[in-house]
Amino acid sequence: MPGAVMSGEIPTIADAARLIATKEISPVELTRACLDRVHALDNRLHAFILLTEERALTEAHAAEAAIMAKRPIGPLHGIPIGLKDIVDTKGIRTTCQSRILAENVPQTDAACAEKLAAAGTILMGKTTTHEFADGGPSFDVPWPPARNPWNPDHFTAGSSSGTGAGIAAGLILGGIGTDTGGSIRGPAALCGIAGIKPTYGLVSRAGVAPAAFSLDHIGPMAWTAEDCALMLQPLAGHDPRDPASAKRPIPDYTALLGKGVGGLKIGVIHHFHEVDYSVSPATRRGIDVAIATFRDLGAEIREVRLSPLQDWGACGSLISIVERAAAYEEWARTRLGDFSERVQRRLMMGALVSGVDYVQAVRRRRELRAELHAAMADLDVVLTAAQPAEAAKIDAVPVWDTFAAPSFTMPFNVAGYPAISVCSGFGEGGLPVAIQLVGKPFQEPTVFRIADAFEKATEFRRRRPALALR
Amino acid sequence: MPSQISDAALDFLLARAGLSLTEAQKADLKSVYPGLADMAERVRQPRGRMAELAHVYEFAEEDL
Numbered sequence: 001m002p003g004a005v006m007s008g009e010i011p012t013i014a015d016a017a018r019l020i021a022t023k024e025i026s027p028v029e030l031t032r033a034c035l036d037r038v039h040a041l042d043n044r045l046h047a048f049i050l051l052t053e054e055r056a057l058t059e060a061h062a063a064e065a066a067i068m069a070k071r072p073i074g075p076l077h078g079i080p081i082g083l084k085d086i087v088d089t090k091g092i093r094t095t096c097q098s099r100i101l102a103e104n105v106p107q108t109d110a111a112c113a114e115k116l117a118a119a120g121t122i123l124m125g126k127t128t129t130h131e132f133a134d135g136g137p138s139f140d141v142p143w144p145p146a147r148n149p150w151n152p153d154h155f156t157a158g159s160s161s162g163t164g165a166g167i168a169a170g171l172i173l174g175g176i177g178t179d180t181g182g183s184i185r186g187p188a189a190l191c192g193i194a195g196i197k198p199t200y201g202l203v204s205r206a207g208v209a210p211a212a213f214s215l216d217h218i219g220p221m222a223w224t225a226e227d228c229a230l231m232l233q234p235l236a237g238h239d240p241r242d243p244a245s246a247k248r249p250i251p252d253y254t255a256l257l258g259k260g261v262g263g264l265k266i267g268v269i270h271h272f273h274e275v276d277y278s279v280s281p282a283t284r285r286g287i288d289v290a291i292a293t294f295r296d297l298g299a300e301i302r303e304v305r306l307s308p309l310q311d312w313g314a315c316g317s318l319i320s321i322v323e324r325a326a327a328y329e330e331w332a333r334t335r336l337g338d339f340s341e342r343v344q345r346r347l348m349m350g351a352l353v354s355g356v357d358y359v360q361a362v363r364r365r366r367e368l369r370a371e372l373h374a375a376m377a378d379l380d381v382v383l384t385a386a387q388p389a390e391a392a393k394i395d396a397v398p399v400w401d402t403f404a405a406p407s408f409t410m411p412f413n414v415a416g417y418p419a420i421s422v423c424s425g426f427g428e429g430g431l432p433v434a435i436q437l438v439g440k441p442f443q444e445p446t447v448f449r450i451a452d453a454f455e456k457a458t459e460f461r462r463r464r465p466a467l468a469l470r
Numbered sequence: 471m472p473s474q475i476s477d478a479a480l481d482f483l484l485a486r487a488g489l490s491l492t493e494a495q496k497a498d499l500k501s502v503y504p505g506l507a508d509m510a511e512r513v514r515q516p517r518g519r520m521a522e523l524a525h526v527y528e529f530a531e532e533d534l
Contacts, residue, residue: 214524214525240532310512311512311513313509314508314509314510314512314513315512315513317509318506318509318510318513321506325487329487329488332487332488332489333487333488333489336489336490336491344495345498345499347489348484348489348491348495348499349499349502349506350487351483351484351486351487351489351499352475352480352483352499352503352506353506353510354471354510357471357510357513359523360510360513360514361513362523362524362525363513363517363521363522363523363524364512364513364514364515365523365524366521366522366523366524367515367517367521369524400501400502400505402502402505403502403505
């Protein structure tokens, strides 16, 4: 493996951590391998809005010295990562991909940036996002949108687009995404990686630009579910700077990995992908593979019925539209033309949703959450699609995508439940598809257990985008 | 929420929101009004006046 890392094979975080711990590779070698891929590929992928190469090498040398003197402080010590560019970074430009904040340099780190730095990660740079985590891909902001490593003519989904593209191509081994309606799980799905939206309140939102306060989640993205578990460990925990931050004991997120799924109960929401919105054949096949795999591994599969996908989408969209319009009202009134056309459209919609509409949506949210709670009473997770199909061409994404197709991810922002996207196969064009596994609140260890079992029972983690291996 | 919106009503709502849009933007926005109306209809259920919001709260120890 050490030679393979240097010659182009991309390790997982777990693999890299083992090799660093045994001193078979150094953080400097690992960082240089990632930088080599950045220099070779990012002029096509645009995963980074800002590469912090000098800082990365300085941090890698410091990590190397510390590890040689003692041992790694944990499995993330010396691991190259990226932070979505709506995450504040002290002394490093944080633009939110918007000309409005083009020169913004925060004076403090966001909580998640601070925690990952304390865990010993190497910051490679700020990753591309959709403007203010909304409404991409946009070609009318000063920086280009990220491209899908499996085929750069195609979309990555968003808004954590650069983190998704960067991990799939091996420019970074992990990174931070944020998720208001699917912005971690969408890019994870379309870029063929893993990404978890943790339970609402588990990871502090402090220092991260808001999209919609009551729907916003911060979470890790990486090549595997195991890597996401390793990343979530230092990220989770109470933070008084975030009024939604949960006060909960933090478990070992890797504790259940390798325990298998025998005896676990998995509910499948068939009507989401068969009746409410018909998914692509490859997506359907991925769900069927997952069901068969879990059954073979000894899990019990059950049928789950919930309100239609469109009801969840309506609830989440109305809340999202209004909370976003409130957060950005001042700039919408005074600098609307400085936003991309896509974000202008999102902000304009805020004028058309009344206060009563918003409250009805928030009342509906309580009912929908209660419905999911009841449906999962005797289940460990539920399974659905993560996206309805493979990635579209980047120039074919509808400008009013809110109305184009119902979101398979938004229901779990509405509920606040933890949900992970993991690769479940590939379509005819070689683009990935993904399933979504949803756990009960704060049951991330069970979500990781089941997602990890699926990844290890299938072959999908053995395939990387061809351009990353040249 | 009606499924269509008049130009006058749209102008009123935009003025109240403090947004200055071009005629093209207004037409664009008007085109998605039926979609928003459908969403507003979907979140209305026969729930009665006592149904609570998801965002109600309780005082925690540190609030006291």
